[in-house]
Amino acid sequence: MRDVVRSVRLVCAALAGLAAYLLLGSHLVTVKDPRLVGVQAFSQVALPLMVMALLLAVLPLGGLGRRVVALPLTLTLLVGVSLAGAHAAPRWVGAPASGKVLRVMTANLKLGDADAAEVLRTARTADVDLLVLEELTPQLLEGLASLGLRTRFPYAVGVPAPGASGTMAFATRPLTDAQDLGTRHGSWSFHMDGLTIWAVHPAYPYDARWIDDQGRLADLAAASPPDIALGDFNATLDNPPFREILTRGGLRDAAEQAGSGWQPTWPTDGSKGLPFPLAAIDHVLVRVDVRAESTAAHVIHGTDHAALVADLRLG
Incomplete structure (x- = not known):
C-alpha cells in the first residue's frame, strides 16, 4: 500500500508540474480563444503549483525504481520553480519614490449593480484625487x-450608459480636453494637472473586439502615450496584447512597479465558479516620470471587481 501511495504522489507531482509549465508557457503567445486568454490570466498560479509538485516529488521515494523516476522529475521541478519565481518576482519588488502624490482609484461597477454608498465611501476613505468608474x-x-459625489469630485469627463459602456472620471481638480478613445466600451483621454490620463x-475576451x-x-x-492610464483593461500582464500597450507606450504596471505582489481584482463575488479573485485585470499604468508608490485592492459589494487604489509620485 505504501508503494502505491508513493507512486500516486509521483504521478500527481508530474501532472501538477506539467500544468505549471503549461501556465508559464501560455503567456508567451497571443491567442484569440477566450478560454485560452483566461488560462493566461491565471499564470501566477504556476509558482504555488510548481512548489506543490516539488513537495510531492521529494516525499519519501521508496525503492530504486521510483528514485530513477523521482530524481529527474525533482530536477525538472526545481528548474520550474526557478522559472516561475523569476516570472513572479518583478511583481513583489518595488523601489522608493519621491515627489507630489496623486492618489487614483478605478472600479468596475458591474452593469451598475455596485453599492453606490460603498463606492463613494471607499473613494472618500482612500482620499483619492481621481476616481474612474467603468460600467457606470x-x-x-x-x-x-444623491450621496454627494459631485461635492467631493466637482469635475468630470465621460458619459454614463446602460449596460457595460458607461465610463466616467471624477476629480477634485479640473479635467480638460476629453476625447473618446474608441474602444468597445467607454474609454477616454483627458488632461489633469498637466498630465495626459486615460480612463480605459x-x-x-468573449467579445470578438477584444x-x-x-x-x-x-x-x-x-503614437501619444499617456502619463497615467487606469481602468478595467480586461487583460493581465500575461496576455501579450496587453503587454504591447505597455511596451509601445513605455508604461509600467503600478502594482508591479510598487512591488505590491500578485494583486488579483476579479472575480470578487464568487462568480465563474471561483471562490476568490484570481485575475488581475484592473490596472493603473504609469509613464517614466510617474512612479507608483503603492497599490491596494478594495472589495465593493454588488460588483465582481475589486476597486484598485494607487498612490503615484509625480517626478
Whole structure:
C-alpha cells in the first residue's frame, strides 16, 4: 500500500508540474480563444503549483525504481520553480519614490449593480484625487450624485450608459480636453494637472473586439502615450496584447512597479465558479516620470471587481 501511495504522489507531482509549465508557457503567445486568454490570466498560479509538485516529488521515494523516476522529475521541478519565481518576482519588488502624490482609484461597477454608498465611501476613505468608474449606468450615477459625489469630485469627463459602456472620471481638480478613445466600451483621454490620463474599458475576451481594442490602445499609446492610464483593461500582464500597450507606450504596471505582489481584482463575488479573485485585470499604468508608490485592492459589494487604489509620485 505504501508503494502505491508513493507512486500516486509521483504521478500527481508530474501532472501538477506539467500544468505549471503549461501556465508559464501560455503567456508567451497571443491567442484569440477566450478560454485560452483566461488560462493566461491565471499564470501566477504556476509558482504555488510548481512548489506543490516539488513537495510531492521529494516525499519519501521508496525503492530504486521510483528514485530513477523521482530524481529527474525533482530536477525538472526545481528548474520550474526557478522559472516561475523569476516570472513572479518583478511583481513583489518595488523601489522608493519621491515627489507630489496623486492618489487614483478605478472600479468596475458591474452593469451598475455596485453599492453606490460603498463606492463613494471607499473613494472618500482612500482620499483619492481621481476616481474612474467603468460600467457606470445613469441610474447608478444618480444614486452616487444623491450621496454627494459631485461635492467631493466637482469635475468630470465621460458619459454614463446602460449596460457595460458607461465610463466616467471624477476629480477634485479640473479635467480638460476629453476625447473618446474608441474602444468597445467607454474609454477616454483627458488632461489633469498637466498630465495626459486615460480612463480605459476595452472589450472583454468573449467579445470578438477584444484583440482589436487591445491593439487600438497599443497603437494610441505608441503614437501619444499617456502619463497615467487606469481602468478595467480586461487583460493581465500575461496576455501579450496587453503587454504591447505597455511596451509601445513605455508604461509600467503600478502594482508591479510598487512591488505590491500578485494583486488579483476579479472575480470578487464568487462568480465563474471561483471562490476568490484570481485575475488581475484592473490596472493603473504609469509613464517614466510617474512612479507608483503603492497599490491596494478594495472589495465593493454588488460588483465582481475589486476597486484598485494607487498612490503615484509625480517626478
